Amino acid sequence: MAKTLATYDRYAADFERLRHxxxxxxxxLRSSAFDRFQQLGFPVARKGNEAWKYTDARPFAAEAFGYxxxxxxxxxxxxxxxxxxxxxxGFARIAVIDGRFAPEFSTGLGFYGLxxxxxxxxxxxxxRIVKGHLAKHAxxxxxxxxxxxxxxxxxxxxxxxxxxxxxxxxxxxxxxGNETAVTHPRTLVVAAPLSQITFIETYLSIGDRRxxxxxxxxxxxxxxxxxxxxxxxxxxxxxxxxxxTRVRLGRDSSYSSxxxxxxxxxxxxDLGVLLAEPGCSATINGLxxxxxxxxxxxxxxxxxxxxxxxxxLYYKGILDDRSRAVFGGTVFVRAGADKTDAHQEDKNLLLSxxxxxDSKPALEIYADxxxxxxxxxxxAIADEALFYMRSRGLDEDTAMQFLVRGFAAEIxxxxxxxxxxxxxEEQALAALPRFRPQEVVA
Amino acid sequence: xxxxxxxxTKPALLEVRNLYVSVAENEILAGLDLTVHEGEVHAIMGPNxxxxxxxxxxxxxxxxxxxxxxxxxxxxxNVLAMTPDLRARAGIFLAxxxxxxxxxxxxxxxxxxxxxxxxxxxxxxxxxIREFNKLLEAKAKTLGFDADMLKRNVNEGFSGGEKKxxxxxxxxxxxxKLAVLDETDSGLDIDALKVVSDGVNAFxxxxxxxxxxxxxxxxxxxxxxxxxxxxxxxxxxxxxGRELALELESRGYDWLREETVGASxx
Numbered sequence: 001m002a003k004t005l006a007t008y009d010r011y012a013a014d015f016e017r018l019r020h021x022x023x024x025x026x027x028x029l030r031s032s033a034f035d036r037f038q039q040l041g042f043p044v045a046r047k048g049n050e051a052w053k054y055t056d057a058r059p060f061a062a063e064a065f066g067y068x069x070x071x072x073x074x075x076x077x078x079x080x081x082x083x084x085x086x087x088x089x090g091f092a093r094i095a096v097i098d099g100r101f102a103p104e105f106s107t108g109l110g111f112y113g114l115x116x117x118x119x120x121x122x123x124x125x126x127x128r129i130v131k132g133h134l135a136k137h138a139x140x141x142x143x144x145x146x147x148x149x150x151x152x153x154x155x156x157x158x159x160x161x162x163x164x165x166x167x168x169x170x171x172x173x174x175x176x177g178n179e180t181a182v183t184h185p186r187t188l189v190v191a192a193p194l195s196q197i198t199f200i201e202t203y204l205s206i207g208d209r210r211x212x213x214x215x216x217x218x219x220x221x222x223x224x225x226x227x228x229x230x231x232x233x234x235x236x237x238x239x240x241x242x243x244x245t246r247v248r249l250g251r252d253s254s255y256s257s258x259x260x261x262x263x264x265x266x267x268x269x270d271l272g273v274l275l276a277e278p279g280c281s282a283t284i285n286g287l288x289x290x291x292x293x294x295x296x297x298x299x300x301x302x303x304x305x306x307x308x309x310x311x312x313l314y315y316k317g318i319l320d321d322r323s324r325a326v327f328g329g330t331v332f333v334r335a336g337a338d339k340t341d342a343h344q345e346d347k348n349l350l351l352s353x354x355x356x357x358d359s360k361p362a363l364e365i366y367a368d369x370x371x372x373x374x375x376x377x378x379x380a381i382a383d384e385a386l387f388y389m390r391s392r393g394l395d396e397d398t399a400m401q402f403l404v405r406g407f408a409a410e411i412x413x414x415x416x417x418x419x420x421x422x423x424x425e426e427q428a429l430a431a432l433p434r435f436r437p438q439e440v441v442a
Numbered sequence: 443x444x445x446x447x448x449x450x451t452k453p454a455l456l457e458v459r460n461l462y463v464s465v466a467e468n469e470i471l472a473g474l475d476l477t478v479h480e481g482e483v484h485a486i487m488g489p490n491x492x493x494x495x496x497x498x499x500x501x502x503x504x505x506x507x508x509x510x511x512x513x514x515x516x517x518x519x520n521v522l523a524m525t526p527d528l529r530a531r532a533g534i535f536l537a538x539x540x541x542x543x544x545x546x547x548x549x550x551x552x553x554x555x556x557x558x559x560x561x562x563x564x565x566x567x568x569x570x571i572r573e574f575n576k577l578l579e580a581k582a583k584t585l586g587f588d589a590d591m592l593k594r595n596v597n598e599g600f601s602g603g604e605k606k607x608x609x610x611x612x613x614x615x616x617x618x619k620l621a622v623l624d625e626t627d628s629g630l631d632i633d634a635l636k637v638v639s640d641g642v643n644a645f646x647x648x649x650x651x652x653x654x655x656x657x658x659x660x661x662x663x664x665x666x667x668x669x670x671x672x673x674x675x676x677x678x679x680x681x682x683g684r685e686l687a688l689e690l691e692s693r694g695y696d697w698l699r700e701e702t703v704g705a706s707x708x
Contacts, residue, residue, distance in 0.1 A: 385542050388542040391530055391536050393563070399527075402547050402552065406545055406547040
């Protein structure tokens with residue numbers, strides 16, 4: 001237990017050092033959130049704790065991650081970023097490296113109808129909007145990770161769309177540090193009424209050192225707005241990652257998200273979508289690919305709080321080696337949310353006998369006149385399909401690659417940004433060591 | 443079978459000798475012999491459950507069958523020791539009775555990879571994309587495929603007839619030496635049957651052979667066989683020419699079954 005105490009002491013020391021700065025309301029918010037984090041502590045598996053039933057949260061508490069130190073910007077970082085993100089082909093980009101806004105890697109943000117800047121800048125420039133939304137969607141009172149992130153709100157990303165923005169906005173959170181550090185990425189996206197925006201959040205590591213990313217993203221989709229959200233998790237295999245995404249949908253608005261998760265050794269994503277006003281709709285897609293000893297957990301809550309709302313949730317997973325995935329999806333239809341139309345599904349392809357998935361889709365319905373369905377499957381490659389392909393001359397490995405790619409395609413085909421879709425088509429296979437070309441040892 | 447000797451010293455394209463096959467301890471094939479030479483079309487007929495599909499599947503190497511005795515030779519090589527893809531590269535093609543849907547895999551890309559794999563094994567250069575597309579589109583056109591079907595996922599959402607046509611398109615593009623067609627005629631209406639038969643007839647050549655597994659003689663009106671074999675109880679009980687199929691059509695299989703049972707009782 002001494003180690004765990006050291007962990008909390010380390011967070012407390014960093015908090016004391018960093019608690020100042022910003023307006024009064026922000027300082028108070030940080031303090032309250034840190035107090036709450038200390039009260040809650042990291043989650044532990046115990047009876048009744050359904051949210052952490054299948055994912056062991058002990059590793060988060062076991063290691064004393066220090067607040068990431070600013071690194072001198074290296075020219076190699078820019079080169080590396082371009083190598084790692086080849087699909088980012090002239091997108092508007094805003095980068096945060098080791099927790100600090102990095103203007104030198106941020107480009108193309110001067111669009112009419114778009115404000116994209118660091119969160120600290122936004123607090124000065126758009127105080128009313130920031131104060132109206134920040135920590136209003138991501139409740140930190142009941143969740144230790146969100147509380148911890150909120151306690152460490154400093155640099156982050158603020159996106160505010162007021163018109164139709166055609167260019168995708170790419171938010172890149174990089175962990176490039178050399179030491180075992182924690183970052184708390186914080187993103188606030190506000191789509192004003194009738195605006196339209198597409199944004200990509202990418203979380204990546206440069207280097208193989210363990211780091212801990214504890215991110216929170218809040219998305220406010222105001223009346224009649226349309227938001228398309230991509231979330232790419234491609235951190236290294238040592239990394240720990242916890243992400244909380246909270247989305248609120250206004251009247252007749254529409255939100256679609258596509259999550260691609262191949263990175264981080266231990267990852268958890270909590271996605272909460274609140275269909276708050278009549279006529280709004282959400283399409284939630286995801287693809288997780290795990291190998292080695294990876295563990296990826298998706299906990300999704302779709303909350304239908306108003307009538308005439310629609311949600312479609314479709315996740316797929318590909319698991320190899322001894323890896324493990326967890327899918328917990330709940331569609332919640334509140335009393336009065338009549339004419340809700342909801343469907344959720346999770347399908348898994350297991351490439352190894354040792355891989356395991358715990359998939360728990362659930363419906364909770366308290367309204368009348370609701371159309372809702374759910375399903376979950378897990379299975380191996382079908383022998384029949386493999387034989388069919390081999391009977392056409394494809395060797396086993398090539399046939400497997402086709403089948404795996406084909407399985408992933410159902411999600412990847414939904415990506416509307418061409419270079420991103422093409423990149424993901426390659427990544428889906430490259431993420432699995434079994435399909436990587438063997439390195440030739442000279 | 444005077445015709446069988448026409449190839450002189452060349453080994454038979456396909457030679458099945460005394461083949462015994464079981465599935466989950468049930469003996470399906472019980473001492474089957476079949477010799478197929480280049481240029482020949484053999485029809486294998488028989489009632490349901492007689493082992494027709496088993497024969498086709500064992501030739502192509504489908505898992506799930508246990509060969510307990512006998513051998514299958516292709517150009518003199520032992521096929522049973524080869525994986526399904528090696529058999530395909532050697533020149534064996536099986537048109538499946540129930541073609542498999544492959545979600546997320548595009549027809550065009552699948553076929554191009556298959557053609558590349560087979561050409562590579564023959565020591566031939568890969569086809570340039572443009573050449574491949576030309577070949578594919580020409581073959582597709584003769585089978586009444588529109589370009590849209592080549593873009594779609596393999597067999598996904600295809601009608602029964604479209605799936606069978608897709609099998610024959612694969613046959614045309616992959617250009618094997620031996621085509622084993624497992625009930626490619628079943629479930630086809632008369633127009634689709636004509637299109638599929640035209641595709642198979644286009645494949646016929648002096649250096650190719652066809653083993654046509656069918657329940658009905660209807661397709662033999664369009665694809666004229668050189669030999670007709672009747673499979674009952676896991677072995678070939680009668681062989682003949684085209685006229686045997688017509689006799690089966692008018693008399694059914696029962697008379698042969700009775701003769702066979704009678705013969706084995708002696």
